[in-house]
Amino acid sequence: MFGFSLRPRKAASANTAKERLQILLAHERSGSGGARPDCLPQLQREILDVIRRHMQIGDEAIDIRMERGDELSSLEINIEFPGKLGVN
Amino acid sequence: MSKDLTLEEPLGKVIVVTSGKGGVGKTTTSAAVGAELARRGHKTVVIDFDVGLRNLDMIMGCERRVVFDFINVIQGDAKLKQALIRDRRLENLAVLPTSQTRDKDALTKAGVEKVLDELRKEFDYIICDSPAGIERGAQMAMHFADEAIVVTNPEVSSVRDSDRVLGLLNSITDRAGKTGAEPVKAQVLITRHDKSRVDSGEMMTVEDVLEVLAVPLLGIIPESKAVLRASNLGVPVVLDDPSAAAAAYEDAVGRLIGEQIEMRIAADPRRGLLQRLFRRAV
Numbered sequence: 001m002f003g004f005s006l007r008p009r010k011a012a013s014a015n016t017a018k019e020r021l022q023i024l025l026a027h028e029r030s031g032s033g034g035a036r037p038d039c040l041p042q043l044q045r046e047i048l049d050v051i052r053r054h055m056q057i058g059d060e061a062i063d064i065r066m067e068r069g070d071e072l073s074s075l076e077i078n079i080e081f082p083g084k085l086g087v088n
Numbered sequence: 089m090s091k092d093l094t095l096e097e098p099l100g101k102v103i104v105v106t107s108g109k110g111g112v113g114k115t116t117t118s119a120a121v122g123a124e125l126a127r128r129g130h131k132t133v134v135i136d137f138d139v140g141l142r143n144l145d146m147i148m149g150c151e152r153r154v155v156f157d158f159i160n161v162i163q164g165d166a167k168l169k170q171a172l173i174r175d176r177r178l179e180n181l182a183v184l185p186t187s188q189t190r191d192k193d194a195l196t197k198a199g200v201e202k203v204l205d206e207l208r209k210e211f212d213y214i215i216c217d218s219p220a221g222i223e224r225g226a227q228m229a230m231h232f233a234d235e236a237i238v239v240t241n242p243e244v245s246s247v248r249d250s251d252r253v254l255g256l257l258n259s260i261t262d263r264a265g266k267t268g269a270e271p272v273k274a275q276v277l278i279t280r281h282d283k284s285r286v287d288s289g290e291m292m293t294v295e296d297v298l299e300v301l302a303v304p305l306l307g308i309i310p311e312s313k314a315v316l317r318a319s320n321l322g323v324p325v326v327l328d329d330p331s332a333a334a335a336a337y338e339d340a341v342g343r344l345i346g347e348q349i350e351m352r353i354a355a356d357p358r359r360g361l362l363q364r365l366f367r368r369a370v
Binding site for chain 2: 014020044066
């Protein structure tokens with residue numbers, strides 16, 4: 001009614017803290033969701049290798065972004081090509 | 089900092105946030121100082137030096153976006169540009185997270201220097217968030233610093249550890265070892281200051297702490313509920329709702345970049361009876 005309650009209400013920021021920890025630790029413990037420690041440098045190398053079989057690109061042409069979520073994580077891979085496509 | 093295209097841009101300044109003792113507010117301070125510098129228009133990056141115990145990412149709220157880290161860059165597994173996480177709130181702010189799986193031996197002096205040299209070209213300020221202690225990680229965080237923020241609680245063990253750290257800044261850093269170089273400019277930031285306990289004689293005063301440490305004072309951050317709230321939310325305290333702690337960090341950053349700001353001891357207003365009855369979630 002007036003926001004008055006006899007029960008101690010849990011502060012909103014504490015819930016956020018718990019949720020953030022649960023999501024992060026679930027990823028860290030399981031290593032699932034594409035987050036196995038140190039698999040990403042290898043993934044990056046392998047992607048570059050595969051692309052280089054077909055095109056000429058530099059080491060810095062690849063950009064990997066990740067967003068770990070509760071239900072779903074996403075991996076965004078951007079590869080920049082030189083102005084003219086360096087097709088072999 | 090003016091950007092004159094005809095002149096070579098000045099290199100960024102490296103500032104270490106250190107303390108010796110753990111739990112005094114180094115990461116809170118690194119996040120707040122970094123965010124405030126960025127908000128004032130300075131290109132700023134905050135680096136986590138606490139290898140194996142990554143936490144800056146949580147305090148800055150970018151923990152779900154870490155892909156590569158500082159150690160990957162040092163070891164050549166990723167380019168610096170790929171490891172930097174751009175803040176979504178402030179375009180001038182970036183975070184360089186550390187590794188959660190390696191140990192401190194992965195931090196080599198040459199590797200750290202190379203990364204810092206590269207960052208100096210792109211950023212105006214490079215904030216190094218030191219781990220607790222005085223071992224390798226802490227030494228690497230301070231080694232290439234131009235300035236130091238020594239975070240100190242008005243409490244005996246914290247002040248003693250700060251004194252030890254001030255000694256290291258004057259002896260083992262790059263600037264200390266170079267003849268003719270200015271020493272690292274160290275300033276104390278007193279955190280978790282509780283005015284009511286100081287007034288009742290339970291807590292050392294700011295003057296007491298400064299008398300012991302004998303270095304300039306950068307600011308006084310009051311004990312504030314806003315700090316835990318900001319940590320819960322993953323928001324640097326200066327970017328969250330206004331609070332005494334945020335105002336104190338804003339003043340401290342003003343002084344850090346050379347503004348003359350009078351020292352004041354702020355405190356959050358006490359809640360009135362009505363507010364306590366109609367308790368607002370914080």
